[in-house]
Amino acid sequence: MTYPHIQHHGATQGVTGSCHQLWLDESTSLLIDCGLFQGGESSQQGASADQLDIEFSLSSVQALIATHVHIDHVGRLPWLIAAGFKGPVYCTEPSALLLPTVLEDAFMVGIQRDRQLAGNFIDLVKPMLHGHPYKEWITVIQRPDLVCRLRFQRAGHILGSAWVEFDVRYPQTEPVQRKRIIFSGDLGAPHAPLLPPPAIAWHADTVVLESTYGDRNHEDRRTRRKRFQAVLEQALADGGSVIIHAFSIGRTQELLYELEGIFHDGSNPLSQQQIPVILDAPLASRFTALYRQLKPYWDDEALQRVSEGRKPLAFDNLLTVTEHQQHLAMVNRLASTAQPAIVITGNGMCSAGRILNYLKAMLEDARHNVVFVGYQAGGTPGRRIQQQGQGGSVTIDGQRLRIKAGVHTLGGYSAHADQKGLTNFITRMRHWPSEVRLVHGDPGAKQALQARIQQAASNKNKSMAVIIP
Incomplete structure (x- = not known):
């Protein structure tokens, strides 16, 4: 298998249950989001709104990176911890402030309506939270054979929301292999109340892009x-x-x-x-x-x-x-x-x-x-x-x-970007990605966005694989 490699544990059969595993080598990975499923949506491995136990091994997972605090992106954290996860949770500074309240509610609603137990859970989680400013590079793994940094950029979806940029290097390869991977989380509309618009990326090799409204455009x-x-x-x-x-x-x-x-x-x-x-x-x-x-x-x-x-x-x-x-x-x-x-x-x-x-x-x-x-x-x-x-x-x-x-x-x-905004997230980069993976959308929305991005790439004679996992 070629690394880095992305494995999806949610948000491929619909818009909820966001959970993506970034494999850096055969024994090292990071988890991007770990959210609840809603309605009839599920993961390919069988997790659903009624089956929330973690259905994949955590032995390689070094950290959880939370793009924002909506429960379809972080609501399974209690189950993740119950499955043995003890690593750090990286997020933005506002998300670190908001997350305890989100998780307390998720615990009370999904596990047990016991405020003392919920409080004990939050006391367990708080030391795991590492809030960082936007645009700041954070080194999460540094070894002779592997270096991984990440930074959060404004996503404009809710307060504290971010798309996450990973810089992965393998120093011992010849020549040195380096990849830039972006997970969009949920992107906001450009003129949403209260929040600055999403930041635009400079370049990426691979983008995991949401597609909730990939088949339509919003009113101004x-x-x-x-x-x-x-x-x-x-x-x-x-x-x-x-x-x-x-x-x-x-x-x-x-x-x-x-x-x-x-x-x-x-x-x-x-x-x-x-x-x-x-x-x-x-x-x-x-x-x-x-x-x-x-x-x-x-x-x-x-x-x-x-x-x-x-x-x-x-x-x-x-x-x-x-x-x-x-x-x-x-x-x-x-x-x-x-x-x-x-x-x-x-x-x-x-x-x-x-x-x-x-x-x-x-x-x-x-x-x-x-x-x-x-x-x-x-x-x-x-x-x-x-x-x-x-x-x-x-x-x-x-x-x-x-x-x-x-x-x-x-x-x-909607607090989500529309087709135009999602397409612009790719096409406004100085250096376009060679691969875009569409998640977080109904089949029609993903297919429409796939066609739109492929057409944009064709118009510019860019080589780009637009994949629906």
Whole structure:
């Protein structure tokens, strides 16, 4: 076998379960991400949402490198440690701050609802975390026959997200063999709220590239904000609630930022009525507080708002619901009255969490509206609601519900790069890679992106293998 060699343990059969093993020689490897599977997705070796035990040997694994803290990229860390992993976990400085909260929640939801045990687990993990600044080279392996360095570059997906660049050298080969390998993690859209855009790589030999939206392009930010505002105005005119289910970290904070901008505008009905925005997601509330602590990593536009005295993530009509009894009371109140409200709750794919109570209470009432702002994995209730739409049906917790509420999809609010952004990540390099491996996408998305990148390479007379593992 030729080294370096890449083995995929997830995100080849869909978009979740990210886990990739970079083999540096026959006995030395690094793990890039180790995430949960969602919906019906699985690994080629048989891991799934219902089977999370680590299904591959860890004897060669020297370290885990986390691209960012979404659970489909780091959520299997408890199982990794249970399987015997004791190495360092390298990530960016913001990710090192956010990761304990993510892992505590993953432990409570996926293993045991025991806060003391979860706390003990976090105490075990914290010494393993090594947070580093962006752009800083880190030597992770240094031997006479092998040197491996890595550095994190901004990915623009969520706070702390990175694509990871590996520089691998074999000093004892003649001539000295050297390879540059990039793992994209999840790349963000170029004009996402709060965050600077993804950095562009200089060169690479191999790129492992996500392809979640490889078959489509997003609306520009101005257009999507107008659509978002129009959907909210129409939905609230119906006399009910707008239910937006979002991932606790990243998407929720972007939505709050956009809502603050809409309310601050002053020229629309939403700003004039000061509609309550209810953040009914304890984990999202904790992350929003952490985002506020990490202002130095915000983009210039967000920092400008702060300098003007605005509070992009803590505006006056933002209400936070934390306790479970408060949540149940809020669901009952909004379901039984005509008070307009905007509710942001979890989880992102309608597969668990407080969103289920809102859906069971409101899907069969035409006054309410459900707004999708992100990808829905196959096999999840979110995907079925999105596909069926008004007039369809969905089963939640064994209860079959007729969908009478309005259903809207705003794809432009995805935190993922679109086809253009993904293609640009490759074509804007000074020295293009000879191999691109497409992961994190449905088959159609990967095939469309494969064709697009191959065409771009052909147009420039570049030799490039675009592989779907």
